[in-house]
Amino acid sequence: GQQLNQSPQSMFIQEGEDVSMNCTSSSIFNTWLWYKQDPGEGPVLLIALYKAGELTSNGRLTAQFGITRKDSFLNISASIPSDVGIYFCAGQLGGTSYGKLTFGQGTILTVHP
């Protein structure tokens, strides 16, 4: 099925560094979502973006909904060891397609103490 292009695939950083990851799509989405998945668990929603151009923060996380509605980025500032995990972007069309999210391939984040 269709997937978003998420990059980078993996990141190895030192504790305290900032992190940036992004997703691009050839299709327009009406909602962009960012999830984090820990081993053996389901994804947990981090940030939801509902309007083109929207910039939203959640603690050390900041995400933006691209103005073209075809891209989004997620920044994590001052990383800590518990930030380790897999981060997924997801796009949602809405309308009759609620819940039919299209996911990126994920970014594996490793934080060295």
Next chain:
Amino acid sequence: GAGVSQSPSNKVTEKGKDVELRCDPISGHTALYWYRQSLGQGLEFLIYFQGNSAPDKSGLPSDRFSAERTGGSVSTLTIQRTQQEDSAVYLCASSPQGDNSPLHFGNGTRLTVT
């Protein structure tokens, strides 16, 4: 716990056998979704139930896959005549209304077909 509950957490089956995976959504959530996550990949939409409406089955990969939701609550995903390529983590999610409400995922069932 008040989260989405899935069972079993792990399932190993022989090729050709049928399997049933169960999902208990969060109480009161009217929308229920099944996704599949293959190793090292993102999640792939399978099927979506919203209230009493006909389910959206557009993501089911073949007619060996089916799902039911009884009484608007518990859902069962059935895979008939399993193949090795069916090996994956099957994730269930629910949301309050099936609109822009965030999806709450369970921990998944890891299916291994030998």
